[in-house]
Amino acid sequence: MTARRVLRWGAVAAATVLFLYPFVWLLSASVKPRAQVFDNLLIPRTWAWDNYAEIWRAAPVAAWLVNSVVVSLAAAVAVTLTSSLVAFGFAYFRFPGRNALFGLVLATMMLPAAVTMIPVYLIWNSVGLAHTQVPLWAGNLFGSAFYIFLLRQFFLGLPREVFEAARVDGAGHWTLFWRIAVPLCRPALIVSFVFELKASWSDLLKPLIYLRDPALYTLPRGLKALSDQFGQAGEQRWEIVLAGSVLTTVPLLIVFFVAQRHFLAGITTEGARPGR
Structure with missing residues (x-):
């Protein structure tokens, strides 16, 4: 032993x-x-240690940091709210074709992002938002199949009797969701929020596609521009780029440690919940 x-x-x-x-x-x-x-x-x-001072002098890191915070928070809040609404609908309501429709939602996870990249760009371009920060987060207003699946499992684990009792007391569907389901599934919501916050914070592909104005750059996009600038000058200053990478990583570590208790509770509880 x-x-x-x-x-x-x-x-x-x-x-x-x-x-x-x-x-x-x-x-x-x-x-x-x-x-x-x-x-x-x-x-x-x-x-x-001057590497960290140098990157602040070489680029508008403060503006990039603010852009990253705004875009990441908007993306995380949008996808958590909309995905939880859809997940609650699949978990609570009983209607014909529910399982088939849920399977169709999950099937969208099989679709590579490269397949929809050009059509989605053309849509944003047609409404005049292609070169703004809006496409970086507004797509999350339609939910995410992964988070819908994750949150649905939590909602299914809630006793249905609680909702039936609330309905007898006159509670509406929004009250069932906002006053009962959301508080009981807070760990799952935090997991979804942290996952999306991390994904949006470290995303480089979307900023590369949509952002043209350096004032709108997020941190990953700004570091990419900084790396290209130093490379074109014939002096790849990796020490500056790596210092910027540390600045990009530290906020995520802080978020994880702050939300660690809820995050781990959400992960362990999800593993213990059977689907229904």
């Missing part, structure tokens, strides 16, 4: 080191001089 426990904790420790190594390397490389960035030493021989 002791040997098994040692092996188990050894495997956990090895996996932890494996997953932490890239981030530790990033932190280390971001405070190294340019000539030492790729020496693979986790403790720099020479510390170059």
Whole structure:
């Protein structure tokens, strides 16, 4: 038993080191001089804290940070609200073809994003919003199949008797959703919110497609422009780009640690809930 426990904790420790190594390397490389960035030493021989000051001087990082916060929050709030509404409808209401319709929603996850990229761009272009930040988050107003599936499982796990009692007391469908289902499924909603926040925060493809004005850039798009600028100048300043990557990563770590208790509760509870 002791040997098994040692092996188990050894495997956990090895996996932890494996997953932490890239981030530790990033932190280390971001405070190294340019000539030492790729020496693979986790403790720099020479510390170059000026890299972080330099990136603020080289680019409008503050504006990019604000853009990322606005776009990510809008995307996360939009997809969490709309997906939860659709998921509650599939979980609560009984109507003919419900399972077939739900299966059709799930089937959209099989559709590669590259297939819809051009048609979606043409739609935004036709309404004059192709080169704004709106396409980065407004598509989430129509929900997401993954989050609909995730939240539906939670709503199915709620006792139906609670809703029936509320209906007897005169509660409407919106009250059932907002006053009963949402508070009881808060961990699942937080999981969806954090997932989408992370996806939108680190997304580079959509900003590359839609954003032309540097004042509208998000952090990933801005770092890409910064990297291209340094590359064209013949001096790829990786230390500056890596410092920017750290600035991009730290907010996500803060969000995760703040929401960690609810996040882990949502994940573990989801695994314990049977679908119905």
